[in-house]
Amino acid sequence: MKEETKKAPYRVPIGPNHPALKEPVMFTFEVEGEVVRDVDFAPGQTHRGIEWMGMRRNPVQIVHLTDRICGICGVVHSLSFSMAVEDVAGIEVPERADYIRTIVHELERIQSHLLWAGVAAHELGFDSLLHLTWRVREDAMDVIENLTGNRVNYGIVQVGGVRRDILPEQHPVIERCLDRYESLLGTLLSFFLDDATIRARCRDVGVLSRENAIGLCTVGPTARASGVNVDLRQDYPYAAYGDLDVRAVLPGQYLGKTHGDVYDRIVVRLLEIGQSCQIIRQCLSEMPAGPVTAEEKLPKLLATCKKAVGEGIGRVEAPRGECLHYVRMEGKDSPAAWKVKASSYSNLMSWIPMLRGAQVADIPIIVASIDPCLSCTDRVAIVRDGRREILTKDDLHRLSVEKTRRLQG
Protein backbone atom coordinates (compact mmCIF):
# COMPACT_ATOMS: atom_id res chain seq x y z
CA MET A 1 0.00 0.00 0.00
CA LYS A 2 2.84 2.41 0.83
CA GLU A 3 4.33 1.83 -2.58
CA GLU A 4 1.04 2.82 -4.12
CA THR A 5 0.57 6.08 -2.23
CA LYS A 6 4.03 7.30 -3.20
CA LYS A 7 3.08 7.36 -6.85
CA ALA A 8 1.33 10.49 -7.96
CA PRO A 9 -2.11 9.54 -9.24
CA TYR A 10 -2.65 10.04 -12.95
CA ARG A 11 -5.05 12.80 -13.90
CA VAL A 12 -7.22 11.70 -16.78
CA PRO A 13 -9.43 14.32 -18.43
CA ILE A 14 -12.50 12.92 -20.15
CA GLY A 15 -14.72 15.30 -22.08
CA PRO A 16 -16.20 17.75 -22.75
CA ASN A 17 -17.48 15.26 -25.29
CA HIS A 18 -16.67 11.61 -25.19
CA PRO A 19 -18.14 8.77 -27.25
CA ALA A 20 -18.87 6.66 -24.17
CA LEU A 21 -20.43 9.39 -22.08
CA LYS A 22 -22.87 10.90 -24.60
CA GLU A 23 -23.56 14.05 -22.62
CA PRO A 24 -21.26 17.08 -22.80
CA VAL A 25 -19.56 17.36 -19.43
CA MET A 26 -15.90 17.68 -18.56
CA PHE A 27 -14.59 15.08 -16.11
CA THR A 28 -11.19 15.00 -14.46
CA PHE A 29 -10.38 11.63 -12.94
CA GLU A 30 -7.52 10.91 -10.58
CA VAL A 31 -6.70 7.28 -11.16
CA GLU A 32 -4.26 4.84 -9.67
CA GLY A 33 -4.04 1.83 -11.88
CA GLU A 34 -7.60 0.90 -12.73
CA VAL A 35 -9.11 2.56 -9.67
CA VAL A 36 -10.68 6.02 -9.63
CA ARG A 37 -9.38 7.79 -6.52
CA ASP A 38 -11.14 11.09 -7.01
CA VAL A 39 -13.24 12.85 -9.57
CA ASP A 40 -14.20 16.38 -10.46
CA PHE A 41 -16.58 17.55 -13.16
CA ALA A 42 -17.43 20.79 -14.91
CA PRO A 43 -20.90 21.12 -16.44
CA GLY A 44 -21.96 24.14 -18.48
CA GLN A 45 -20.20 22.97 -21.63
CA THR A 46 -23.40 23.68 -23.51
CA HIS A 47 -25.07 26.29 -21.32
CA ARG A 48 -27.50 28.33 -23.43
CA GLY A 49 -28.46 31.04 -20.98
CA ILE A 50 -32.06 30.03 -21.51
CA GLU A 51 -33.26 31.80 -18.36
CA TRP A 52 -31.72 35.02 -19.67
CA MET A 53 -33.64 34.50 -22.92
CA GLY A 54 -36.87 33.85 -21.01
CA MET A 55 -36.61 37.08 -19.03
CA ARG A 56 -36.92 38.86 -22.40
CA ARG A 57 -40.01 36.96 -23.64
CA ASN A 58 -43.64 36.63 -22.60
CA PRO A 59 -45.01 33.48 -20.92
CA VAL A 60 -46.61 32.08 -24.08
CA GLN A 61 -43.32 32.42 -25.95
CA ILE A 62 -41.46 30.87 -23.02
CA VAL A 63 -43.73 27.80 -23.03
CA HIS A 64 -42.45 27.00 -26.51
CA LEU A 65 -38.90 27.71 -25.40
CA THR A 66 -39.31 25.28 -22.48
CA ASP A 67 -40.41 22.60 -24.91
CA ARG A 68 -36.93 22.88 -26.38
CA ILE A 69 -34.92 22.71 -23.15
CA CYS A 70 -34.64 18.94 -23.52
CA GLY A 71 -34.91 16.65 -26.51
CA ILE A 72 -36.36 13.79 -24.46
CA CYS A 73 -38.43 15.47 -21.77
CA GLY A 74 -40.79 17.36 -24.06
CA VAL A 75 -43.48 17.93 -21.47
CA VAL A 76 -41.98 18.28 -18.00
CA HIS A 77 -40.44 21.71 -18.52
CA SER A 78 -43.48 23.21 -20.22
CA LEU A 79 -45.68 21.67 -17.53
CA SER A 80 -43.58 22.99 -14.62
CA PHE A 81 -43.31 26.41 -16.19
CA SER A 82 -47.03 26.60 -16.90
CA MET A 83 -47.84 25.49 -13.37
CA ALA A 84 -45.52 28.19 -11.98
CA VAL A 85 -47.22 30.91 -14.07
CA GLU A 86 -50.68 29.56 -13.15
CA ASP A 87 -49.57 29.71 -9.51
CA VAL A 88 -48.64 33.41 -9.80
CA ALA A 89 -51.56 34.46 -11.98
CA GLY A 90 -54.18 32.39 -10.15
CA ILE A 91 -55.28 30.51 -13.27
CA GLU A 92 -57.27 27.35 -12.57
CA VAL A 93 -56.71 24.53 -15.05
CA PRO A 94 -59.77 22.51 -16.18
CA GLU A 95 -59.90 18.95 -14.82
CA ARG A 96 -59.77 17.36 -18.26
CA ALA A 97 -56.54 19.23 -19.00
CA ASP A 98 -55.02 17.82 -15.80
CA TYR A 99 -55.76 14.32 -17.09
CA ILE A 100 -54.37 14.96 -20.57
CA ARG A 101 -51.24 16.48 -19.02
CA THR A 102 -50.86 13.34 -16.90
CA ILE A 103 -51.30 10.95 -19.86
CA VAL A 104 -48.67 12.68 -22.00
CA HIS A 105 -46.39 13.01 -18.96
CA GLU A 106 -46.53 9.23 -18.38
CA LEU A 107 -46.04 8.35 -22.06
CA GLU A 108 -42.94 10.50 -21.89
CA ARG A 109 -41.72 8.58 -18.85
CA ILE A 110 -42.14 5.29 -20.73
CA GLN A 111 -40.15 6.43 -23.76
CA SER A 112 -37.49 8.12 -21.60
CA HIS A 113 -36.95 5.04 -19.43
CA LEU A 114 -36.77 2.80 -22.51
CA LEU A 115 -34.28 5.15 -24.12
CA TRP A 116 -32.22 5.02 -20.95
CA ALA A 117 -32.44 1.23 -20.78
CA GLY A 118 -31.02 1.10 -24.32
CA VAL A 119 -28.16 3.42 -23.42
CA ALA A 120 -27.39 1.32 -20.34
CA ALA A 121 -27.36 -1.89 -22.40
CA HIS A 122 -25.07 -0.23 -24.93
CA GLU A 123 -22.64 0.95 -22.24
CA LEU A 124 -22.40 -2.65 -21.09
CA GLY A 125 -21.73 -3.87 -24.63
CA PHE A 126 -25.13 -5.58 -24.95
CA ASP A 127 -26.09 -3.98 -28.25
CA SER A 128 -28.84 -6.41 -29.26
CA LEU A 129 -30.70 -5.27 -26.14
CA LEU A 130 -30.09 -1.66 -27.13
CA HIS A 131 -31.76 -2.33 -30.46
CA LEU A 132 -34.69 -4.12 -28.84
CA THR A 133 -35.42 -1.33 -26.35
CA TRP A 134 -35.08 1.41 -28.93
CA ARG A 135 -37.32 -0.45 -31.35
CA VAL A 136 -40.09 -0.89 -28.80
CA ARG A 137 -39.63 2.72 -27.68
CA GLU A 138 -40.99 3.73 -31.09
CA ASP A 139 -44.48 2.59 -30.02
CA ALA A 140 -44.58 5.28 -27.33
CA MET A 141 -43.11 7.84 -29.74
CA ASP A 142 -45.83 7.01 -32.29
CA VAL A 143 -48.58 7.46 -29.71
CA ILE A 144 -47.07 10.77 -28.57
CA GLU A 145 -46.99 11.88 -32.21
CA ASN A 146 -50.60 10.78 -32.61
CA LEU A 147 -51.67 12.80 -29.54
CA THR A 148 -49.55 15.92 -29.93
CA GLY A 149 -48.52 16.01 -33.57
CA ASN A 150 -44.83 15.77 -32.70
CA ARG A 151 -42.28 13.15 -31.68
CA VAL A 152 -40.23 15.66 -29.71
CA ASN A 153 -41.00 19.27 -28.70
CA TYR A 154 -44.60 18.21 -28.25
CA GLY A 155 -46.12 21.68 -27.93
CA ILE A 156 -49.04 20.16 -26.01
CA VAL A 157 -48.96 22.17 -22.78
CA GLN A 158 -50.03 25.80 -22.66
CA VAL A 159 -50.43 28.08 -19.65
CA GLY A 160 -53.97 27.33 -18.41
CA GLY A 161 -54.34 23.87 -19.94
CA VAL A 162 -53.38 21.91 -23.03
CA ARG A 163 -53.55 22.75 -26.73
CA ARG A 164 -55.18 19.55 -27.99
CA ASP A 165 -57.88 17.26 -26.67
CA ILE A 166 -57.66 13.46 -26.70
CA LEU A 167 -60.51 12.20 -28.90
CA PRO A 168 -62.45 8.95 -28.34
CA GLU A 169 -60.91 7.41 -31.47
CA GLN A 170 -57.45 7.96 -30.00
CA HIS A 171 -58.18 5.81 -26.94
CA PRO A 172 -57.70 2.47 -28.76
CA VAL A 173 -54.36 3.74 -30.18
CA ILE A 174 -53.11 4.39 -26.67
CA GLU A 175 -54.54 1.15 -25.30
CA ARG A 176 -52.92 -0.98 -28.02
CA CYS A 177 -49.57 0.57 -27.15
CA LEU A 178 -50.08 -0.12 -23.44
CA ASP A 179 -51.07 -3.75 -24.19
CA ARG A 180 -47.81 -4.25 -26.05
CA TYR A 181 -45.72 -2.76 -23.24
CA GLU A 182 -47.48 -4.74 -20.55
CA SER A 183 -46.91 -8.01 -22.40
CA LEU A 184 -43.30 -7.07 -23.08
CA LEU A 185 -42.36 -5.94 -19.59
CA GLY A 186 -41.73 -9.44 -18.21
CA THR A 187 -39.33 -10.14 -21.07
CA LEU A 188 -37.49 -6.87 -20.54
CA LEU A 189 -37.21 -7.49 -16.80
CA SER A 190 -35.76 -10.95 -17.35
CA PHE A 191 -33.33 -9.72 -20.05
CA PHE A 192 -32.00 -7.03 -17.75
CA LEU A 193 -32.23 -8.62 -14.34
CA ASP A 194 -31.52 -12.31 -14.95
CA ASP A 195 -28.60 -11.79 -17.30
CA ALA A 196 -25.37 -12.91 -15.62
CA THR A 197 -23.26 -10.26 -17.37
CA ILE A 198 -25.55 -7.38 -16.51
CA ARG A 199 -25.70 -8.56 -12.92
CA ALA A 200 -21.90 -8.85 -12.72
CA ARG A 201 -21.39 -5.40 -14.25
CA CYS A 202 -24.08 -3.56 -12.26
CA ARG A 203 -24.48 -5.20 -8.87
CA ASP A 204 -22.62 -3.17 -6.19
CA VAL A 205 -21.22 -0.87 -8.87
CA GLY A 206 -21.63 2.91 -8.51
CA VAL A 207 -23.17 2.68 -5.06
CA LEU A 208 -24.90 5.76 -3.63
CA SER A 209 -25.78 5.41 0.04
CA ARG A 210 -29.17 6.56 1.28
CA GLU A 211 -27.46 9.15 3.47
CA ASN A 212 -25.52 10.61 0.54
CA ALA A 213 -28.60 10.57 -1.68
CA ILE A 214 -30.48 12.71 0.86
CA GLY A 215 -27.53 14.99 1.69
CA LEU A 216 -26.76 15.70 -1.96
CA CYS A 217 -30.41 16.56 -2.76
CA THR A 218 -30.70 13.64 -5.20
CA VAL A 219 -34.06 13.15 -6.94
CA GLY A 220 -36.05 10.66 -8.99
CA PRO A 221 -35.08 7.06 -9.80
CA THR A 222 -31.51 7.76 -8.64
CA ALA A 223 -32.77 8.63 -5.13
CA ARG A 224 -35.38 5.85 -5.09
CA ALA A 225 -32.76 3.26 -6.06
CA SER A 226 -30.87 4.31 -2.92
CA GLY A 227 -33.96 3.65 -0.85
CA VAL A 228 -35.18 7.24 -0.46
CA ASN A 229 -38.95 7.21 -0.57
CA VAL A 230 -39.54 10.24 -2.82
CA ASP A 231 -41.88 10.65 -5.74
CA LEU A 232 -43.75 13.91 -6.27
CA ARG A 233 -46.65 11.99 -7.78
CA GLN A 234 -47.06 10.40 -4.34
CA ASP A 235 -45.81 13.11 -1.96
CA TYR A 236 -46.90 16.34 -3.59
CA PRO A 237 -49.58 15.39 -6.11
CA TYR A 238 -50.21 17.72 -9.04
CA ALA A 239 -52.29 17.45 -12.25
CA ALA A 240 -54.41 14.26 -11.93
CA TYR A 241 -52.08 12.44 -9.52
CA GLY A 242 -54.09 13.49 -6.45
CA ASP A 243 -56.89 11.25 -7.77
CA LEU A 244 -54.70 8.27 -8.58
CA ASP A 245 -52.86 7.13 -5.44
CA VAL A 246 -49.45 6.57 -7.01
CA ARG A 247 -46.79 5.00 -4.79
CA ALA A 248 -43.03 5.38 -5.19
CA VAL A 249 -41.28 2.38 -6.75
CA LEU A 250 -38.44 1.26 -4.47
CA PRO A 251 -36.02 -1.59 -5.23
CA GLY A 252 -36.60 -3.10 -1.78
CA GLN A 253 -40.20 -3.89 -2.71
CA TYR A 254 -39.09 -5.98 -5.65
CA LEU A 255 -35.85 -7.52 -4.40
CA GLY A 256 -36.27 -7.37 -0.62
CA LYS A 257 -33.08 -5.39 -0.15
CA THR A 258 -31.73 -2.04 -1.34
CA HIS A 259 -28.16 -1.83 -2.62
CA GLY A 260 -28.24 1.69 -4.10
CA ASP A 261 -26.22 0.50 -7.10
CA VAL A 262 -26.59 0.63 -10.87
CA TYR A 263 -28.61 -2.60 -10.81
CA ASP A 264 -31.20 -1.05 -8.48
CA ARG A 265 -31.47 1.96 -10.81
CA ILE A 266 -32.35 -0.46 -13.63
CA VAL A 267 -34.96 -2.17 -11.43
CA VAL A 268 -36.65 1.12 -10.52
CA ARG A 269 -36.84 2.41 -14.08
CA LEU A 270 -38.14 -0.83 -15.58
CA LEU A 271 -40.84 -1.20 -12.92
CA GLU A 272 -41.86 2.40 -13.47
CA ILE A 273 -42.66 1.59 -17.10
CA GLY A 274 -45.33 -0.85 -15.88
CA GLN A 275 -46.55 1.68 -13.33
CA SER A 276 -46.89 4.35 -16.03
CA CYS A 277 -49.02 1.97 -18.14
CA GLN A 278 -51.42 1.52 -15.20
CA ILE A 279 -51.59 5.26 -14.58
CA ILE A 280 -52.46 5.97 -18.22
CA ARG A 281 -55.18 3.29 -18.19
CA GLN A 282 -56.69 4.76 -15.05
CA CYS A 283 -56.60 8.27 -16.55
CA LEU A 284 -58.27 7.12 -19.76
CA SER A 285 -61.14 5.51 -17.88
CA GLU A 286 -61.64 8.31 -15.34
CA MET A 287 -61.04 11.32 -17.56
CA PRO A 288 -63.81 13.91 -17.02
CA ALA A 289 -65.45 15.71 -19.92
CA GLY A 290 -65.11 19.43 -20.40
CA PRO A 291 -62.82 22.10 -21.79
CA VAL A 292 -59.08 21.54 -22.03
CA THR A 293 -57.95 25.07 -21.42
CA ALA A 294 -58.87 27.88 -19.06
CA GLU A 295 -58.39 30.49 -21.78
CA GLU A 296 -58.31 29.71 -25.47
CA LYS A 297 -57.54 33.21 -26.70
CA LEU A 298 -53.84 33.89 -26.32
CA PRO A 299 -54.10 37.71 -26.13
CA LYS A 300 -56.51 37.32 -23.19
CA LEU A 301 -54.21 34.79 -21.55
CA LEU A 302 -51.25 37.14 -21.99
CA ALA A 303 -53.25 40.03 -20.53
CA THR A 304 -53.96 37.90 -17.43
CA CYS A 305 -50.28 36.98 -17.11
CA LYS A 306 -49.24 40.60 -17.54
CA LYS A 307 -51.37 41.64 -14.57
CA ALA A 308 -49.84 38.99 -12.32
CA VAL A 309 -47.51 40.06 -9.53
CA GLY A 310 -45.68 37.64 -7.27
CA GLU A 311 -43.66 34.46 -7.15
CA GLY A 312 -44.71 30.96 -8.14
CA ILE A 313 -43.36 27.45 -8.31
CA GLY A 314 -44.23 24.60 -10.64
CA ARG A 315 -42.87 21.21 -9.71
CA VAL A 316 -43.29 17.84 -11.43
CA GLU A 317 -41.80 14.35 -11.27
CA ALA A 318 -39.86 14.14 -14.53
CA PRO A 319 -38.54 10.75 -15.72
CA ARG A 320 -35.19 11.68 -14.11
CA GLY A 321 -36.72 13.19 -10.96
CA GLU A 322 -38.00 16.48 -9.69
CA CYS A 323 -38.16 19.27 -12.26
CA LEU A 324 -38.87 22.71 -10.81
CA HIS A 325 -39.51 26.11 -12.31
CA TYR A 326 -39.55 29.32 -10.29
CA VAL A 327 -41.17 32.37 -11.85
CA ARG A 328 -41.33 35.91 -10.52
CA MET A 329 -43.74 38.30 -12.25
CA GLU A 330 -43.77 42.05 -11.68
CA GLY A 331 -46.73 43.16 -13.81
CA LYS A 332 -44.77 43.25 -17.06
CA ASP A 333 -44.87 41.19 -20.26
CA SER A 334 -41.84 39.13 -19.27
CA PRO A 335 -41.11 37.45 -15.97
CA ALA A 336 -38.71 39.39 -13.75
CA ALA A 337 -36.95 36.15 -12.87
CA TRP A 338 -37.11 32.58 -14.07
CA LYS A 339 -35.15 29.63 -12.72
CA VAL A 340 -35.20 26.26 -14.44
CA LYS A 341 -34.15 23.43 -12.18
CA ALA A 342 -33.93 20.27 -14.27
CA SER A 343 -33.72 16.88 -12.57
CA SER A 344 -30.09 16.28 -13.54
CA TYR A 345 -29.19 19.58 -11.81
CA SER A 346 -29.95 17.80 -8.54
CA ASN A 347 -28.32 14.51 -9.50
CA LEU A 348 -24.89 15.51 -10.83
CA MET A 349 -23.33 15.84 -7.36
CA SER A 350 -24.12 12.18 -6.69
CA TRP A 351 -21.56 11.21 -9.36
CA ILE A 352 -18.71 11.95 -6.97
CA PRO A 353 -19.47 9.33 -4.28
CA MET A 354 -20.55 6.87 -6.99
CA LEU A 355 -17.33 7.18 -8.95
CA ARG A 356 -14.86 7.27 -6.05
CA GLY A 357 -13.23 3.86 -5.82
CA ALA A 358 -14.83 2.65 -9.06
CA GLN A 359 -12.98 0.84 -11.85
CA VAL A 360 -12.09 2.88 -14.93
CA ALA A 361 -14.08 0.45 -17.09
CA ASP A 362 -17.21 1.14 -15.05
CA ILE A 363 -17.12 4.90 -15.57
CA PRO A 364 -19.49 4.91 -18.59
CA ILE A 365 -22.24 2.83 -16.98
CA ILE A 366 -21.99 4.72 -13.67
CA VAL A 367 -22.15 8.09 -15.39
CA ALA A 368 -25.09 6.89 -17.49
CA SER A 369 -26.85 5.31 -14.50
CA ILE A 370 -28.23 8.61 -13.21
CA ASP A 371 -29.59 9.21 -16.75
CA PRO A 372 -27.87 12.60 -17.01
CA CYS A 373 -29.31 15.19 -19.34
CA LEU A 374 -27.25 18.29 -20.06
CA SER A 375 -29.17 20.28 -22.58
CA CYS A 376 -27.89 21.57 -25.90
CA THR A 377 -26.11 24.54 -27.02
CA ASP A 378 -25.33 28.05 -28.06
CA ARG A 379 -21.64 27.38 -28.24
CA VAL A 380 -19.34 24.41 -28.25
CA ALA A 381 -15.87 24.14 -26.77
CA ILE A 382 -13.51 22.22 -29.02
CA VAL A 383 -10.12 21.04 -27.86
CA ARG A 384 -8.03 20.14 -30.89
CA ASP A 385 -4.24 19.76 -31.15
CA GLY A 386 -3.98 21.17 -27.64
CA ARG A 387 -5.79 24.36 -28.65
CA ARG A 388 -9.18 25.32 -27.34
CA GLU A 389 -11.71 27.19 -29.41
CA ILE A 390 -15.28 28.18 -28.82
CA LEU A 391 -17.81 27.81 -31.59
CA THR A 392 -20.61 30.34 -31.31
CA LYS A 393 -24.23 30.03 -32.36
CA ASP A 394 -23.47 31.65 -35.75
CA ASP A 395 -20.51 29.32 -36.35
CA LEU A 396 -22.75 26.35 -35.71
CA HIS A 397 -25.44 27.78 -37.96
CA ARG A 398 -22.89 28.25 -40.76
CA LEU A 399 -21.48 24.74 -40.33
CA SER A 400 -24.98 23.31 -40.38
CA VAL A 401 -25.91 25.12 -43.60
CA GLU A 402 -22.65 23.99 -45.19
CA LYS A 403 -23.27 20.39 -44.24
CA THR A 404 -26.77 20.45 -45.73
CA ARG A 405 -25.31 21.84 -48.95
CA ARG A 406 -22.63 19.15 -48.94
CA LEU A 407 -25.18 16.39 -48.49
CA GLN A 408 -27.20 17.78 -51.35
CA GLY A 409 -24.10 17.23 -53.48
Added chain:
Amino acid sequence: MSERTLAPEELVEHLRSRLGAAIRSVSIRRRVQGKKKVPHATIWIDIGRESLKPAVEALREIQFPHLSVIAGADTGDAVRLCYIFSVQYGHPKGECMVTFAVDLPKTDLTVPTISDLVPGAVFSEREKQEFLGVRVVGIPDGRRLFLPEDFPEGIYPWRKDETGVPAGMVRELWRLRRPEGRPAPPAGRGPGENGDSRAEGSG
Protein backbone atom coordinates in the same frame (compact mmCIF):
# COMPACT_ATOMS: atom_id res chain seq x y z
CA MET B 1 -39.44 10.65 10.81
CA SER B 2 -42.77 10.75 12.64
CA GLU B 3 -45.75 8.88 11.24
CA ARG B 4 -48.08 11.85 11.32
CA THR B 5 -47.36 14.75 9.01
CA LEU B 6 -47.71 18.32 10.13
CA ALA B 7 -50.19 20.61 8.42
CA PRO B 8 -48.65 23.74 6.86
CA GLU B 9 -49.99 25.84 9.76
CA GLU B 10 -48.30 23.51 12.27
CA LEU B 11 -45.05 23.74 10.31
CA VAL B 12 -45.21 27.53 10.48
CA GLU B 13 -45.87 27.31 14.21
CA HIS B 14 -42.78 25.12 14.63
CA LEU B 15 -40.65 27.56 12.64
CA ARG B 16 -42.01 30.51 14.64
CA SER B 17 -41.12 28.78 17.89
CA ARG B 18 -37.53 28.41 16.67
CA LEU B 19 -37.05 31.67 14.80
CA GLY B 20 -39.41 34.05 16.58
CA ALA B 21 -39.19 37.63 15.37
CA ALA B 22 -36.67 36.73 12.67
CA ILE B 23 -39.62 35.74 10.50
CA ARG B 24 -40.61 38.90 8.65
CA SER B 25 -43.63 37.59 6.77
CA VAL B 26 -45.37 34.29 6.14
CA SER B 27 -47.84 33.21 3.54
CA ILE B 28 -49.24 29.75 2.90
CA ARG B 29 -50.42 29.10 -0.62
CA ARG B 30 -52.46 26.01 -1.48
CA ARG B 31 -53.17 24.81 -4.96
CA VAL B 32 -55.72 22.15 -5.96
CA GLN B 33 -55.79 20.16 -9.17
CA GLY B 34 -57.57 17.12 -10.59
CA LYS B 35 -61.09 15.92 -9.75
CA LYS B 36 -60.58 15.28 -6.04
CA LYS B 37 -58.94 18.67 -5.58
CA VAL B 38 -56.20 17.30 -3.32
CA PRO B 39 -54.31 20.40 -2.16
CA HIS B 40 -50.57 20.85 -2.08
CA ALA B 41 -49.05 23.70 -0.14
CA THR B 42 -46.09 26.05 -0.34
CA ILE B 43 -45.07 28.15 2.64
CA TRP B 44 -43.31 31.39 1.69
CA ILE B 45 -41.26 32.94 4.47
CA ASP B 46 -39.18 36.13 4.36
CA ILE B 47 -36.22 36.17 6.71
CA GLY B 48 -32.96 38.05 7.18
CA ARG B 49 -29.72 36.43 6.10
CA GLU B 50 -28.59 36.00 9.72
CA SER B 51 -31.59 33.69 10.27
CA LEU B 52 -30.97 31.53 7.22
CA LYS B 53 -28.95 28.85 8.96
CA PRO B 54 -31.19 28.65 12.05
CA ALA B 55 -34.12 28.32 9.65
CA VAL B 56 -32.54 25.35 7.87
CA GLU B 57 -31.71 23.81 11.26
CA ALA B 58 -35.33 24.22 12.33
CA LEU B 59 -36.43 22.36 9.20
CA ARG B 60 -33.93 19.60 9.92
CA GLU B 61 -35.69 18.97 13.23
CA ILE B 62 -38.70 17.84 11.20
CA GLN B 63 -36.89 15.86 8.50
CA PHE B 64 -33.67 16.32 6.57
CA PRO B 65 -35.04 18.85 4.09
CA HIS B 66 -34.78 18.41 0.35
CA LEU B 67 -33.28 21.51 -1.26
CA SER B 68 -34.69 21.81 -4.76
CA VAL B 69 -32.79 24.88 -5.80
CA ILE B 70 -31.86 28.39 -4.77
CA ALA B 71 -33.69 30.75 -7.12
CA GLY B 72 -32.61 34.34 -7.46
CA ALA B 73 -33.88 37.65 -8.75
CA ASP B 74 -32.49 41.15 -9.17
CA THR B 75 -35.21 43.32 -7.62
CA GLY B 76 -33.57 46.70 -8.15
CA ASP B 77 -31.83 47.72 -4.93
CA ALA B 78 -31.47 44.15 -3.75
CA VAL B 79 -30.84 40.61 -4.89
CA ARG B 80 -33.50 38.24 -3.62
CA LEU B 81 -32.51 34.62 -3.04
CA CYS B 82 -35.26 32.02 -2.56
CA TYR B 83 -34.12 28.82 -0.90
CA ILE B 84 -36.74 26.34 -2.07
CA PHE B 85 -36.99 23.41 0.36
CA SER B 86 -39.46 20.66 0.96
CA VAL B 87 -40.07 18.46 3.98
CA GLN B 88 -42.24 15.46 4.81
CA TYR B 89 -41.43 13.72 1.54
CA GLY B 90 -42.11 10.01 1.64
CA HIS B 91 -45.56 10.62 3.13
CA PRO B 92 -48.32 10.24 0.55
CA LYS B 93 -49.82 13.71 -0.03
CA GLY B 94 -47.95 14.96 3.05
CA GLU B 95 -45.04 16.85 1.49
CA CYS B 96 -44.92 20.59 2.04
CA MET B 97 -42.67 23.11 0.35
CA VAL B 98 -40.97 25.77 2.45
CA THR B 99 -39.31 28.70 0.69
CA PHE B 100 -37.02 30.97 2.67
CA ALA B 101 -36.51 34.27 0.85
CA VAL B 102 -33.56 36.48 1.75
CA ASP B 103 -33.18 40.00 0.36
CA LEU B 104 -29.54 41.07 0.08
CA PRO B 105 -28.97 44.82 -0.41
CA LYS B 106 -26.67 45.51 -3.35
CA THR B 107 -24.32 47.36 -1.00
CA ASP B 108 -23.55 44.06 0.76
CA LEU B 109 -24.21 41.01 -1.37
CA THR B 110 -23.01 38.35 1.04
CA VAL B 111 -24.85 35.36 2.37
CA PRO B 112 -23.59 32.49 4.56
CA THR B 113 -23.20 29.09 2.97
CA ILE B 114 -25.67 26.41 4.03
CA SER B 115 -23.57 23.63 2.51
CA ASP B 116 -22.37 22.57 5.99
CA LEU B 117 -26.03 21.72 6.76
CA VAL B 118 -27.09 20.52 3.30
CA PRO B 119 -24.00 19.34 1.35
CA GLY B 120 -25.81 19.38 -2.01
CA ALA B 121 -26.44 23.12 -1.71
CA VAL B 122 -22.94 23.97 -2.94
CA PHE B 123 -24.01 23.29 -6.56
CA SER B 124 -26.75 25.91 -6.49
CA GLU B 125 -24.61 28.32 -4.44
CA ARG B 126 -21.88 28.24 -7.09
CA GLU B 127 -24.47 29.09 -9.72
CA LYS B 128 -25.83 32.05 -7.70
CA GLN B 129 -22.30 33.46 -7.31
CA GLU B 130 -21.61 33.51 -11.03
CA PHE B 131 -25.09 34.49 -12.26
CA LEU B 132 -26.05 37.11 -9.63
CA GLY B 133 -22.73 38.31 -8.24
CA VAL B 134 -23.53 37.42 -4.64
CA ARG B 135 -20.72 36.16 -2.41
CA VAL B 136 -21.44 32.98 -0.50
CA VAL B 137 -19.30 33.22 2.63
CA GLY B 138 -17.62 29.96 3.58
CA ILE B 139 -18.48 28.11 0.35
CA PRO B 140 -16.22 25.04 0.16
CA ASP B 141 -15.88 25.26 -3.64
CA GLY B 142 -16.15 28.75 -5.08
CA ARG B 143 -15.31 27.96 -8.71
CA ARG B 144 -17.56 28.80 -11.59
CA LEU B 145 -20.09 26.17 -12.51
CA PHE B 146 -21.82 26.82 -15.82
CA LEU B 147 -20.15 29.89 -17.30
CA PRO B 148 -17.15 29.34 -19.58
CA GLU B 149 -13.64 30.07 -18.36
CA ASP B 150 -13.26 33.07 -20.67
CA PHE B 151 -16.52 34.74 -19.59
CA PRO B 152 -15.56 38.24 -18.40
CA GLU B 153 -15.23 38.91 -14.67
CA GLY B 154 -17.75 41.25 -13.09
CA ILE B 155 -20.61 40.43 -15.48
CA TYR B 156 -23.54 38.57 -13.98
CA PRO B 157 -26.12 37.35 -16.53
CA TRP B 158 -29.21 37.63 -14.29
CA ARG B 159 -28.49 41.14 -13.01
CA LYS B 160 -30.50 43.99 -14.47
CA ASP B 161 -28.14 46.82 -13.60
CA GLU B 162 -24.80 47.84 -15.13
CA THR B 163 -23.29 44.48 -14.17
CA GLY B 164 -25.75 42.57 -16.40
CA VAL B 165 -24.97 41.28 -19.88
CA PRO B 166 -24.22 44.35 -22.06
CA ALA B 167 -25.92 44.64 -25.46
CA GLY B 168 -22.57 44.19 -27.21
CA MET B 169 -22.29 40.62 -25.90
CA VAL B 170 -25.60 39.53 -27.39
CA ARG B 171 -25.70 38.21 -30.94
CA GLU B 172 -29.07 37.60 -32.46
CA LEU B 173 -29.25 34.76 -34.95
CA TRP B 174 -32.25 36.18 -36.76
CA ARG B 175 -30.24 39.30 -37.66
CA LEU B 176 -27.50 37.29 -39.32
CA ARG B 177 -29.54 36.32 -42.37
CA ARG B 178 -27.81 33.85 -44.64
CA PRO B 179 -24.17 33.22 -43.87
CA GLU B 180 -21.59 34.43 -46.34
CA GLY B 181 -18.83 32.39 -47.90
CA ARG B 182 -20.86 29.20 -47.94
CA PRO B 183 -20.58 26.73 -50.82
CA ALA B 184 -22.68 27.61 -53.84
CA PRO B 185 -26.02 25.78 -54.05
CA PRO B 186 -25.83 22.81 -56.41
CA ALA B 187 -26.95 23.85 -59.88
CA GLY B 188 -30.26 22.55 -61.18
CA ARG B 189 -31.29 20.89 -57.95
CA GLY B 190 -33.01 23.68 -56.14
CA PRO B 191 -36.48 23.28 -54.65
CA GLY B 192 -39.02 22.17 -57.24
CA GLU B 193 -36.40 21.39 -59.82
CA ASN B 194 -35.68 17.93 -58.64
CA GLY B 195 -37.60 15.07 -60.19
CA ASP B 196 -37.19 12.63 -57.35
CA SER B 197 -38.32 14.57 -54.31
CA ARG B 198 -38.85 11.41 -52.27
CA ALA B 199 -35.19 10.46 -52.32
CA GLU B 200 -34.33 13.96 -51.11
CA GLY B 201 -36.62 13.57 -48.16
CA SER B 202 -38.66 16.56 -49.26
CA GLY B 203 -40.35 18.73 -46.68
